Amino acid sequence: MSKGHETGHHGDKPEAPDRLPLPVVDNHTHLDIARDGAPLPDVRQVIDEATAVGVDRMxxxxxxxxxxxxxxxxxxxxxxxxxxxAIHPNEAPALHERGELQSAWDEIEQLASHPRVRVIGETGLDxxxxxxxxxxxxxxxxxxxxDLAKRTGKALQIHDRDSHDDVLRILKEEGAPDKTVLHCFSGDIxxxxxxxxxxxxxxxxGTVTFKNARPLRNALSIVPLEQVLVETDAPYLTPSPHRGAVNAPYLVPLTVRxxxxxxxxxxxxxxxxxxxxxxxxxxxx
Known part of the structure; x- marks a missing residue:
């Protein structure tokens, strides 16, 4: 979740891009979040619109x-x-102040036992x-x-905003899970x-499509295909040329291309x- 990354106009819904030649996965979206007073997305509609352009899993x-x-x-x-x-890093301090962080972790651990929950995340630092x-x-x-990701054998998805050095240090100190994903990668080469x-x-x-994102594109340029994923982080981070509009999985093809x-x-x-x-x-x- 990257609220606060961008500003812009949130008018008409962007048109659907051309269908991808092969199906892909949006590996990080928020169907429980609405932007700017809009209603929550209709989950079935979101899935159908994404599937129509080749984004058949989310x-x-x-x-x-x-x-x-x-x-x-x-x-x-x-x-x-x-x-x-997960408990987002921006949620953790408030829960800690109220003495509720441990009980929140306990509930996350219980929810993470569901067989179709395959990710512990997004967690990390902000x-x-x-x-x-x-x-x-x-x-x-x-x-x-x-620790929960390692105990459950599930993937870890990391939110890292203005905290690169500490994220890498803590992953090294704790020992990263076998499947670790830097969500919405924002680092340099x-x-x-x-x-x-x-x-x-x-x-x-979608940030990788922004005009001012040359350092991010430089970073992407060295990533082996075996280690690359794509995401929307919807409803945020809409790819160009629709930056600032409400994002959704059907816009993944713009980022893939x-x-x-x-x-x-x-x-x-x-x-x-x-x-x-x-x-x-x-x-x-």
Missing amino acids: VQIGCDLPGARFTVEVVDQHPELLGGV YFRTGPEGVAAQQDSFRWHI SMARECIERGYFLSFA AMAGVLNVDVPAVCRAVSDNSERVFGPW
Whole structure:
């Protein structure tokens, strides 16, 4: 979840892009979140519109307790969806202050036992919206989620905003799970290189299409196809040329095509890699 990353006009719904030649996975979307006073998305409509352009599988991420409960319900109702549950790093300090963080972790652990919940996340660190007073609670929560991912054998999805060094340090100290995903990767080429060496998966959102994102495209350019994923982070981070509009999984093809250009491979190659990597990380749908 990346609320606060962007501004822009939220008028008409963007038109559907051309269908991808092969199916892909949106590995990080928020069907429980609405933007700017809009109604919550209709889950069936979201899935149908995405499937029509080749995005036939999605991972719904619930990163607070209401969102995690929603996730467990919706993945049971729709076979196109798998789920992820966690306490977002921006939620952890407030829960800690109220003395509710442990009970929140307990519920997340219980929800994570659902067989269609395949992700612990998004967890991690966010120093943009949380000041120094919240860092300790964020780091404690991140370490707890890393441990849960390892105990359950599920993938870890990491939110990293203005906190690159500490994210990498804590992953090294705790020992990263076998399947670790840097959601909405925002690091530079040197961070990408370190993540690649450690065997992490790097997931790219619509930000990689933004005009001012050359450092991010430089980072993507060195990622092996075997370690690349794509996502919307919907309803945020809508790819160009619709930046600022409400995002949804049906817009993934715009990001996939941009990634193919950066990686200097054809679009089917990116589609195959994203699909194969997603099933390696999350298991079969």
